[in-house]
Amino acid sequence: MTDLIVAVDGPAGSGKSSVSREAARRLGFGYLDTGAAYRALAWHCLDEGVDVEDARAVAERVADFDYAIGTDPDFYFVRVGGEEITSDIREPRVTAVVSAVARVPEVRQGLTELFRRIATDSDRAGMIIEGRDITTVVAPDARARVLLTASPEARMARRSAELGSEPTESTAQQLASRDAQDLKVVDFMNAAAGVTTLDSTELDFEQTVQALIDIVRAAPSA
Numbered sequence: 001m002t003d004l005i006v007a008v009d010g011p012a013g014s015g016k017s018s019v020s021r022e023a024a025r026r027l028g029f030g031y032l033d034t035g036a037a038y039r040a041l042a043w044h045c046l047d048e049g050v051d052v053e054d055a056r057a058v059a060e061r062v063a064d065f066d067y068a069i070g071t072d073p074d075f076y077f078v079r080v081g082g083e084e085i086t087s088d089i090r091e092p093r094v095t096a097v098v099s100a101v102a103r104v105p106e107v108r109q110g111l112t113e114l115f116r117r118i119a120t121d122s123d124r125a126g127m128i129i130e131g132r133d134i135t136t137v138v139a140p141d142a143r144a145r146v147l148l149t150a151s152p153e154a155r156m157a158r159r160s161a162e163l164g165s166e167p168t169e170s171t172a173q174q175l176a177s178r179d180a181q182d183l184k185v186v187d188f189m190n191a192a193a194g195v196t197t198l199d200s201t202e203l204d205f206e207q208t209v210q211a212l213i214d215i216v217r218a219a220p221s222a
């Protein structure tokens with residue numbers, strides 16, 4: 001069982017996935033991208049023709065959700081029913097509906113249990129878990145808890161660069177509207193008590209990874 005959990009939350013484009021993954025690689029830890037599970041469930045609902053606005057129908061998909069994710073930072077994959085959907089879950093049609101799926105209480109409860117199981121089953125020395133409610137709901141007792149933030153302008157520029165485009169009004173609107181939807185469910189803009197805020201607006205990628213590693217190394221031992 002993993003003994004050292006690092007919880008990382010933050011808004012879209014703040015660098016949670018990339019920074020957590022690289023920090024985990026350097027620390028020899030596992031890395032768990034929780035947003036991938038919400039995205040995979042959204043993909044599954046679309047695949048099965050489930051109306052994502054129908055909370056009951058979405059909730060029914062959680063019980064038999066056959067999900068697998070790679071927690072090795074060097075071997076990342078996402079599978080549903082054995083099918084590899086690692087890149088499919090990043091498609092705009094999935095991004096557009098993921099918040100609707102993520103607001104269903106049964107979904108949050110089922111996936112939270114799944115994340116805790118994955119962390120418990122890991123034989124790595126530590127695991128970095130990143131998402132929106134890790135510091136507050138999934139692992140409030142984590143050894144290190146971090147809120148990774150960046151200005152809206154920085155987040156948008158990074159996300160646009162990642163998509164290989166100039167920042168556009170619609171990218172900005174989509175990012176802002178997804179954050180607004182998600183904020184109705186969980187607060188990931190303000191650090192909860194005991195959570196360290198890491199603002200990466202003025203930091204480059206390398207500096208942000210190093211800052212996260214420093215926080216982990218400074219965390220009290222169990």
Ligand SMILES: Nc1ncnc2c1ncn2[C@@H]1O[C@H](COP(=O)(O)OP(=O)(O)O)[C@@H](O)[C@H]1O
Pocket residue numbers: 010011012013014015016017018019158159161162200203204205206208
């Ligand atoms: N401090 C940083 N400076 C510059 N670019 C960054 C920084 N942190 C992350 N990035 C880049 O920003 C993009 C979005 O990061 P990502 O990890 O996908 O964010 P999130 O998981 O929070 O949505 C990625 O291309 C990543 O490499």
Ligand SMILES: Nc1ccn([C@@H]2O[C@H](COP(=O)(O)OP(=O)(O)O)[C@@H](O)[C@H]2O)c(=O)n1
Pocket residue numbers: 011012013014017034035036038039098099102130131132133134178182
């Ligand atoms: N712990 C989490 C992680 C993600 N999510 C949901 O999953 C979606 C996708 O998460 P993500 O981390 O892949 O999003 P990005 O910030 O990487 O674009 C979010 O917009 C939330 O709706 C959540 O509700 N709780």
